[in-house]
Amino acid sequence: MQLEQNSRTEELLFYVLAAAGGLVTVVGLAAALFMEHSGHVVTGMNNQVVWGMPHVFAIFLIVAASGVLNVASIGSVFGKVMYKARAPLSGLLALVMLAAGLMVIMLDLGRADRLVVAMTHFNPSSVFGWNVILYPGFFAIVGLYLWTLMDRKMNPYYKPAGLAAFIWRLLLTTGTGSIFGFLVARQAYQSAVIAPMFIIMSFAWGLAVFMIVQKSMFAWNGMTVHPAIRQRMKNLLGTFVAAVFYFVLVYHLTNIYFAKQTAFEQFILLSGGIFPTLFWGGYVFLGTIVPLLLLYVPDLNKIRGSVFLAALLVIVGAFSLLYVFIIGGQVYPLDIFPGMQVSSSFFDGKIDSYSPSLPEILLGLGGFGLAFTATAVGVRVLKFMPQDDIAKLENCGHMLD
Amino acid sequence: MNEPQDKSRRGFIGTAAVGTAGLGIAALAPGLHLIQVSQADTPTQGASSTVRWGMLIDTTKCASGCDACVKACNTENGIVETVKDARQGAQWIRKIELKDPKNGREHSLPMMCQHCANPPCVDVCPTGASMKRADGIVLVDRHICIGCRYCMMACPYKARSFVHQPLTEQNPEVPRGLGCVESCTFCVQRVDKGLKPACAEACPEGAMTFGDLNDPNSEIAQRLAREASTQVRADLKLNTGVRYQGI
Amino acid sequence: MALMKQALVGFAAVLLLAPALAVAGAPKPTVKIENPGQCIAPAEEMRRNHMDMLKHQRDRTMRQGIRGEKASLNECISCHASKSSGSVTGKDGFCQECHSYAAVKLDCWDCHQPKAGQKHAGAAGAKP
Numbered sequence: 001m002q003l004e005q006n007s008r009t010e011e012l013l014f015y016v017l018a019a020a021g022g023l024v025t026v027v028g029l030a031a032a033l034f035m036e037h038s039g040h041v042v043t044g045m046n047n048q049v050v051w052g053m054p055h056v057f058a059i060f061l062i063v064a065a066s067g068v069l070n071v072a073s074i075g076s077v078f079g080k081v082m083y084k085a086r087a088p089l090s091g092l093l094a095l096v097m098l099a100a101g102l103m104v105i106m107l108d109l110g111r112a113d114r115l116v117v118a119m120t121h122f123n124p125s126s127v128f129g130w131n132v133i134l135y136p137g138f139f140a141i142v143g144l145y146l147w148t149l150m151d152r153k154m155n156p157y158y159k160p161a162g163l164a165a166f167i168w169r170l171l172l173t174t175g176t177g178s179i180f181g182f183l184v185a186r187q188a189y190q191s192a193v194i195a196p197m198f199i200i201m202s203f204a205w206g207l208a209v210f211m212i213v214q215k216s217m218f219a220w221n222g223m224t225v226h227p228a229i230r231q232r233m234k235n236l237l238g239t240f241v242a243a244v245f246y247f248v249l250v251y252h253l254t255n256i257y258f259a260k261q262t263a264f265e266q267f268i269l270l271s272g273g274i275f276p277t278l279f280w281g282g283y284v285f286l287g288t289i290v291p292l293l294l295l296y297v298p299d300l301n302k303i304r305g306s307v308f309l310a311a312l313l314v315i316v317g318a319f320s321l322l323y324v325f326i327i328g329g330q331v332y333p334l335d336i337f338p339g340m341q342v343s344s345s346f347f348d349g350k351i352d353s354y355s356p357s358l359p360e361i362l363l364g365l366g367g368f369g370l371a372f373t374a375t376a377v378g379v380r381v382l383k384f385m386p387q388d389d390i391a392k393l394e395n396c397g398h399m400l401d
Numbered sequence: 402m403n404e405p406q407d408k409s410r411r412g413f414i415g416t417a418a419v420g421t422a423g424l425g426i427a428a429l430a431p432g433l434h435l436i437q438v439s440q441a442d443t444p445t446q447g448a449s450s451t452v453r454w455g456m457l458i459d460t461t462k463c464a465s466g467c468d469a470c471v472k473a474c475n476t477e478n479g480i481v482e483t484v485k486d487a488r489q490g491a492q493w494i495r496k497i498e499l500k501d502p503k504n505g506r507e508h509s510l511p512m513m514c515q516h517c518a519n520p521p522c523v524d525v526c527p528t529g530a531s532m533k534r535a536d537g538i539v540l541v542d543r544h545i546c547i548g549c550r551y552c553m554m555a556c557p558y559k560a561r562s563f564v565h566q567p568l569t570e571q572n573p574e575v576p577r578g579l580g581c582v583e584s585c586t587f588c589v590q591r592v593d594k595g596l597k598p599a600c601a602e603a604c605p606e607g608a609m610t611f612g613d614l615n616d617p618n619s620e621i622a623q624r625l626a627r628e629a630s631t632q633v634r635a636d637l638k639l640n641t642g643v644r645y646q647g648i
Numbered sequence: 649m650a651l652m653k654q655a656l657v658g659f660a661a662v663l664l665l666a667p668a669l670a671v672a673g674a675p676k677p678t679v680k681i682e683n684p685g686q687c688i689a690p691a692e693e694m695r696r697n698h699m700d701m702l703k704h705q706r707d708r709t710m711r712q713g714i715r716g717e718k719a720s721l722n723e724c725i726s727c728h729a730s731k732s733s734g735s736v737t738g739k740d741g742f743c744q745e746c747h748s749y750a751a752v753k754l755d756c757w758d759c760h761q762p763k764a765g766q767k768h769a770g771a772a773g774a775k776p
Binding site for chain 1: 471484485486487488489490491492495496497498499500501502503512521523524525526527528529530545546547548549550551553554555556557558559561562563564565566567579580581582633634637648
């Protein structure tokens with residue numbers, strides 16, 4: 001009797017959560033419709049800051065979508081048994097996050113009604129154009145990969161499918177990074193280091209998302225992640241977070257010493273108001289230093305929920321970094337006449353300001369709503385819960401080191 | 402300005418047709434409708450790759466504070482701004498005031514789409530809406546522009562504007578609309594009629610010379626051969642169609 | 649089996665009748681020809697193919713710079729604009745009447761000027 005009572009409350013709670021996620025999605029869609037109808041005049045974006053809050057959300061979702069698949073790749077491509085149990089969940093998250101990211105970016109288009117045009121007209125020299133091929137390809141390959149993982153008949157093919165998915169996701173994130181990496185016009189972009197930086201970012205952010213979802217699913221079912229598994233995953237997250245920091249460091253150093261963008265770097269790292277604050281406070285302190293301490297200082301690490309908190313903070317850091325990278329990179333004026341002081345009616349030479357409007361933020365959150373709802377429904381109807389066979393793991397020697 | 406293009410080949414159309422050939426026919430048959438006259442016309446051959454339109458701007462003649470070119474552009478292209486935030490308004494051509502901090506030298510110049518031979522906007526456009534005509538004019542095909550603004554990220558001259566608000570007062574020959582990106586077209590509707598861009602025509606100092614860079618006999622080609630000129634952001638090797646003197 | 653047959657027949661009848669009812673229910677568009685005379689092609693052909701004619705012409709004009717073709721949106725407007733409103737859209741608008749009836753989105757007028765007699769750009773190049 002008691003058990004039945006519990007499951008009924010649990011069921012109710014599930015529907016409430018799913019409905020809440022659905023509501024956030026619907027509000028996001030309504031915000032997009034409003035933007036579409038009124039024009040981008042209702043956003044904070046303008047002719048200088050052409051990409052705003054929706055792009056921060058969308059790029060986070062797309063980059064993390066590719067990264068979250070890494071968990072599956074470690075299992076299938078690199079043969080780690082512990083990660084293989086997590087492959088289906090990893091694939092599901094990759095699919096829903098990519099779908100959510102694409103939804104946000106598509107609905108922000110000036111002519112979102114022309115989605116068919118985007119699909120039928122293709123410019124091979126455009127990085128965006130490549131992405132139009134990379135995204136559907138990702139859905140197809142990861143879909144196939146999930147099939148090989150979840151259907152016993154298809155199971156023999158999971159290794160090649162996993163390898164294909166691994167390669168494709170590297171291409172996908174290279175494509176996302178190259179959207180910025182090949183832009184010669186603005187000082188913040190055009191750097192060969194951006195594509196690899198995006199790949200390593202995807203590792204860290206995707207794993208953080210995965211660990212948050214995994215922890216929530218286990219907690220929902222009244223279970224805890226085995227300490228040895230927690231230990232391994234938190235070490236991997238720490239490694240990725242440190243690697244992202246290394247790439248961010250290299251990116252800024254190349255800008256300063258190689259590309260001589262000292263004025264821009266001065267702005268973004270020291271004098272630019274919100275941007276240095278977000279960079280040092282949001283990304284470096286909250287998103288890098290604190291998580292690393294939580295993950296590696298034994299006393300802190302022992303506290304319950306410290307790994308969960310670290311993963312959450314990594315995502316806070318991700319948003320700070322993306323905001324600085326995308327918005328900060330655009331508010332800084334273009335250097336049309338190097339060495340000259342310029343002024344014009346079009347705000348040449350002026351540092352622009354950007355304040356996101358409510359519809360933009362709601363659209364971005366709508367993407368999160370969609371990812372949340374789709375994940376919640378997915379894990380409820382299908383078997384995505386990681387099943388750890390501890391005895392087998394110990395046999396393989398996976399739990400020893 | 403030289404008239405480098407072959408008038409008999411390009412032909413005159415629309416209202417111009419009424420003004421020339423149309424008048425003769427209309428005189429013969431006074432009851433004839435305008436539409437029937439234009440039906441009798443044969444279409445023009447279109448943009449030719451033997452031509453490359455360009456503009457030479459002499460900044461030594463360009464007066465600080467004068468915006469005759471900007472006004473002419475707005476009139477010609479029907480740009481009437483109603484957006485509250487000026488940063489969201491369209492500017493196809495703008496005046497930039499330059500000052501060299503090292504020696505205090507000041508000058509003024511008009512800046513617009515540079516009609517590059519290797520345009521970054523065309524490279525990055527996912528649908529091919531950003532395009533370069535055979536005669537070198539860089540345009541946005543609004544029929545397939547999805548409004549992603551990637552071209553605005555890629556343009557080193559900040560030459561493009563995004564239409565942030567619905568429009569109603571377009572000029573019939575210059576369609577523009579919500580959610581698409583746009584920029585200077587070299588007044589393609591005038592160039593196709595054998596006229597020069599509105600800005601070049603309006604400049605009180607005659608500082609803007611328009612013509613065919615490929616025609617060695619054109620004024621622009623001859624001056625470029627004789628006199629010093631520069632491309633803005635020449636380091637990017639975009640081979641711009643708009644060249645400047647005196648900067 | 650008989651029941652199934654009956655159900656099928658009923659279903660088919662509904663399928664057949666529904667559009668007929670819908671057509672009978674909606675008010676017919678009032679298409680007003682302001683300048684009776686000859687269009688660039690017979691009315692039947694125009695009704696069926698105007699979109700293709702315009703689309704091909706638009707791509708040639710836009711991308712290749714070929715001007716003065718037979719099918720031209722500006723010529724459509726100058727002939728078909730309502731004499732009362734001066735436009736092909738809005739109430740009694742030649743384009744909108746039919747497109748509303750057929751529930752086909754009109755995409756032209758977001759960018760193109762739907763009113764006839766707007767000043768032509770060619771005349772506007774202000775002289776100093």
